[in-house]
Every structure is written in structure tokens, then in C-alpha cells.
Amino acid sequence: MRRVRRSFALLLPLLLAFVAMLTAGPQGMVDWRAQRAITIESDDWGLSGFVPDAAAWDGRRREDLTPGSFPAVYWNSTLEDSGSVAELAAVLGAFRGRDGQPALLQPNYILSALAWEGGQWRRYDLPELPQAYQRPGMWTAVREATGRGVWYPEFHGAWHYDPERRQSATAADPGVAAAAERGIMLFPGSEAARELGPWRSTPQLAAELDTALAIFGRAFGRRPGSLIAPDYTWDGRIEALWASRTLVVLQAKREQRHPRWPHGPVGRVLKVVDRQWSRAVRPERTYLERNCRLEPAQSPDAAATVAACLRDTRKAWRRGEPAIVESHRVNFAHADPAIAAAGRRGLREYLECVAALEGGPGVFLADVEVASLMRHGVSLRQAGEVRIARNGTHSRRVAFDPAGLRRGTTASLILLDSHFEGPVPASADR
Ligand SMILES: [Zn+2]
Incomplete structure (x- = not known):
């Protein structure tokens, strides 16, 4: 009996530590129920891809590129232009939070592009853009949107793909090179060629990160305060790398993909344990989870998407969390203008619904504000x-x-x- 009691006494702290780890959640110094906060995170801005325009596919069978699978709307995803930025800024500027500040979009930026031009690779860093992706007036529109307080750029990555895989795939096939010459960013296997894949060396990724941070600083006049990994793919060494550069506000940990982990229930359990472990042992990092989706471009029923996003916004507030809305660039910048118009309409409807909620619209925050309010x-x-x-x-x-x-x-x-x-x-x- 005594032995049982002793082993229980030994096990109890372990059990409590395990429970504490599994229940570790976002830190909070404020009452998020009262805050009624909305943060809109939008990935892929600045990305010179997937195509410069719909004509890039003329006379070409796009399936021949075998890039891997992604939602169909991405085939004609394109770089934003002055019109798409200005029109989106106008939608945001028409809504105000209870603090009088306008609705805010946080575009997460890709900083560099590789372009196959005249038979050789050329690198472009924002604000410079490849020849196929010239967008006159776009940076003026970005400056204006930033000045109006509706646009708060953050960090997405350097390329959005492994540049070496793109270069070798292009070298191996003249058909792929011909597509690249037209500005098509896709290549065989590109969907799986993750920028921060586990096969890439840490010193190389560290150098890329430092270069990308310098480009971000020149383009936007400050350091980024929050980031999201391309394709949600990163690992512990990447997080350590970010932390070493004081990048400790991380988006969408719950969506994190580990290409080498098993699929199915084992992989899912590993993910939960890893996520909770990170929260428990890395209190200096702030993990902001996306808890609402607003992706009308990927939905056959945009109205249902808006309604679900509104429902999830209220649920997040009731749980005592800020509503963190995911809404990719493809909803607002597309080679088919009708898709971008529908995306803006979806966002407008969501903001109208939020404004009409009992108690008013709450406030629109950037990640850096959410993280700072939680911590300080x-x-x-x-x-x-x-x-x-x-x-x-x-x-x-x-x-x-x-x-x-x-x-x-x-x-x-x-x-x-x-x-x-x-x-x-x-x-x-x-
Ligand atoms: Zn992305």
C-alpha cells in the first residue's frame, strides 16, 4: 500500500505537468470578451505568381506542369495591382471600430521573386518586380492604404518555394522553362517544394531570413512584428531561428504542417503534443491561432462562407479570444476580375454583419497589438x-x-x- 502511495506521489507532479502542458493557452492580461477584437490576416501579398495574367495559359495545357494539388482558383492567382489594393482599401475604410479606427487588413508579404528572363534567372526584391509582373501605381496604392490605417504589412517569407527546386525543375525541362519565361511561377512538384522544408540547410535559411528582413525594412520602414510560414510548413529549428531575430509572434501554429511526420491519428496527436509543449516551454513566444475563415473565392456559396465566419467570430469572442480571420490574397487579387470583386463583396458583407451585431463592431487589431495586449x-x-x-x-x-x-x-x-x-x-x- 505504501509503495502504491509513493509511486502515486511520484507520478502526480508528472501528471499535473502533463495536464498543464495540454491546457496551456494564450496568455491574457485583458478580457477579450469585452474587447470584441477582429484581426484579419491575409497571406501571399507581394508574391509574383501564380501567373502574371490569364493569357499566360494561352496555347498551354496547365496540367502538363504537374505542380501538385491546390484549390482550383489558384491557377489564376496573380500579383495585386494598384486597383485591387485601392478597391480593397476603400472597402476597409468604409467601416470603423468603436474606437473610430477603420477596419484593418494585415497583408503578409513575400519579399522576393525569381524570374526566368531572356534565358537566365534574375532576382527581384520588393519594391522591384519582374518584367512580367509590372504593376504601375501599386506602391502608391499601398502607401495610401497604409497612411489611411487600413493596411499593416507583416512577414510571410522570401520566395514561397524552395528556389533551388524551382531552378532544377526549370533546367530539366524546356516546357517548364517556356512557362517560366511567361512568368508562370508553377513547376513540377512546386506545391510540395516548401520554402522552409526540412531538407533545406539552417545556415542557408538564416541568410535568406536576414536578407528578407532587410528587404522588408526598406520596403515598409520598420521590422515585421508577426509572421506566417509559407504553406504553414516549418519546424523547431526555424522557430528558434525566428526567435533569434526577435520574431516571436507566430501565426497559425494549429495549421502547422510537418512534411515528415506520419499522417492520420498518430500525426494529429503528435501535432497537439508539439503545439502544447511549445506553448508551455516557450512562454516568450506568442502563438496566434486563426479561428475564423473568410475564403469566398474557394467556396461555391460565398454567402454561407460569410455567415460561417460571422458565427465563428461570435464564438471566438464568447470563448474569450480575439477573432482572427484568415483571408488569402486570392480573394482580392485574381486574373479574373469577377473573383476579386466577389472577394471584396464577401469582405464587405462580413464587415456589415459585424457592424450590425448587438454591442457594435468591436475593434480591428493587428497581430502586434493582440500580442502586446495579451502580454502587457x-x-x-x-x-x-x-x-x-x-x-x-x-x-x-x-x-x-x-x-x-x-x-x-x-x-x-x-x-x-x-x-x-x-x-x-x-x-x-x-
Ligand atoms: Zn502563402
């Missing part, structure tokens, strides 16, 4: 010329403003009243 109870974000401050707690709190410190002229410590939200108050103590 306060947040600061640049929206054009304005800095938006928030205090999600019941008490007065001080927010630290590193931008103010850099400028050396304005506040670096800002005192915020409880539940304050809006532009940094002029009267803030300094």
Missing part, C-alpha cells in the same frame, strides 16, 4: 501619421514607445487611462 495589457501601433494606443486593463498603465525613444523628441513612456483606445493622447505624461 497595453499596445501601440503606427497607423499612417497616428500612433494608436490601447489599454485593455482596468487600471492606468504605462506603455513603452520604442519609436519615441528612437526619435528622441516625443514620448517614450505614455500613461494610459484604463480601457483607453485611440490616438496617443496629447496630454499623456512623459
Whole structure:
């Protein structure tokens, strides 16, 4: 009997640690039920692909490229242009949160492109674009959208595919090279040629990351504060690499794909344990899970997609979470203008429904704000010329403003009243 009790005493802490690990959730200093927050994360902006325009397929059987499987709408996914950015910005700007700030889209950017031009590879880094993907006025539209506070760029990746696999597939087949010459980004096996695949060397990925961060800084004037891995594929060494560059706000951990892990129930259990383990042992990292989908371009019934997204938004709020909405670029930039128009319509309908909810629309936040509110109870974000401050707690709190410190002229410590939200108050103590 005593032996049983002793083994139980030994096992209990282990059991409790295991339970703690399985139940580790997002940290929270604010009441997310009261916040009623919406974050819209949108991947693939800046990606020179899949095709420059629908004419790229003229006289060509696209199936011959055998890229692998993806939703059919992606065959004609294309790089955004000034019109698609401006029209989307207009939809967002027509809606306001309870804080008076407009609806906000967080475009996650791909920073570089490889282009097969005149029989050789050429590299383009944003804001430069390949010859086949010229988009006059696009950066003006991005600057305007950013200035209006509806556009908050974040980080997606360098290429969205393994550049070496693309180069070798193109070298091996003149048909693939001819497609690349037209600006078609797809190649045999491209769907599985993940940018951060486990076969790629860590030093190479570290160099790519540093280059991509420098390009991001030049294009958008700051460091990214949040990121999402291309194709949701990354592993522990990549997370460590990001953390070493102070990238600790990570999107969509629940969607993470491990190409070498088994499929089926074993793989699923491994994923849950890995995710909870990461939450428990990496408290310095913030994992933001996407809990709503708004992908009308992939749905035969856009109205049902909007209704489901609205339902999931309310469920997230009831669970005490921000509503984090996934909505890829393909909904808003497409070689078929009717698809982009339907995507904008879907977003507009969703925002109308949210605005009509009892209690009003809540607030639109970027990942960096969600993460900072969770961790510190306060947040600061640049929206054009304005800095938006928030205090999600019941008490007065001080927010630290590193931008103010850099400028050396304005506040670096800002005192915020409880539940304050809006532009940094002029009267803030300094
Ligand atoms: Zn992507």
C-alpha cells in the first residue's frame, strides 16, 4: 500500500505537468470578451505568381506542369495591382471600430521573386518586380492604404518555394522553362517544394531570413512584428531561428504542417503534443491561432462562407479570444476580375454583419497589438501619421514607445487611462 502511495506521489507532479502542458493557452492580461477584437490576416501579398495574367495559359495545357494539388482558383492567382489594393482599401475604410479606427487588413508579404528572363534567372526584391509582373501605381496604392490605417504589412517569407527546386525543375525541362519565361511561377512538384522544408540547410535559411528582413525594412520602414510560414510548413529549428531575430509572434501554429511526420491519428496527436509543449516551454513566444475563415473565392456559396465566419467570430469572442480571420490574397487579387470583386463583396458583407451585431463592431487589431495586449495589457501601433494606443486593463498603465525613444523628441513612456483606445493622447505624461 505504501509503495502504491509513493509511486502515486511520484507520478502526480508528472501528471499535473502533463495536464498543464495540454491546457496551456494564450496568455491574457485583458478580457477579450469585452474587447470584441477582429484581426484579419491575409497571406501571399507581394508574391509574383501564380501567373502574371490569364493569357499566360494561352496555347498551354496547365496540367502538363504537374505542380501538385491546390484549390482550383489558384491557377489564376496573380500579383495585386494598384486597383485591387485601392478597391480593397476603400472597402476597409468604409467601416470603423468603436474606437473610430477603420477596419484593418494585415497583408503578409513575400519579399522576393525569381524570374526566368531572356534565358537566365534574375532576382527581384520588393519594391522591384519582374518584367512580367509590372504593376504601375501599386506602391502608391499601398502607401495610401497604409497612411489611411487600413493596411499593416507583416512577414510571410522570401520566395514561397524552395528556389533551388524551382531552378532544377526549370533546367530539366524546356516546357517548364517556356512557362517560366511567361512568368508562370508553377513547376513540377512546386506545391510540395516548401520554402522552409526540412531538407533545406539552417545556415542557408538564416541568410535568406536576414536578407528578407532587410528587404522588408526598406520596403515598409520598420521590422515585421508577426509572421506566417509559407504553406504553414516549418519546424523547431526555424522557430528558434525566428526567435533569434526577435520574431516571436507566430501565426497559425494549429495549421502547422510537418512534411515528415506520419499522417492520420498518430500525426494529429503528435501535432497537439508539439503545439502544447511549445506553448508551455516557450512562454516568450506568442502563438496566434486563426479561428475564423473568410475564403469566398474557394467556396461555391460565398454567402454561407460569410455567415460561417460571422458565427465563428461570435464564438471566438464568447470563448474569450480575439477573432482572427484568415483571408488569402486570392480573394482580392485574381486574373479574373469577377473573383476579386466577389472577394471584396464577401469582405464587405462580413464587415456589415459585424457592424450590425448587438454591442457594435468591436475593434480591428493587428497581430502586434493582440500580442502586446495579451502580454502587457497595453499596445501601440503606427497607423499612417497616428500612433494608436490601447489599454485593455482596468487600471492606468504605462506603455513603452520604442519609436519615441528612437526619435528622441516625443514620448517614450505614455500613461494610459484604463480601457483607453485611440490616438496617443496629447496630454499623456512623459
Ligand atoms: Zn502563402
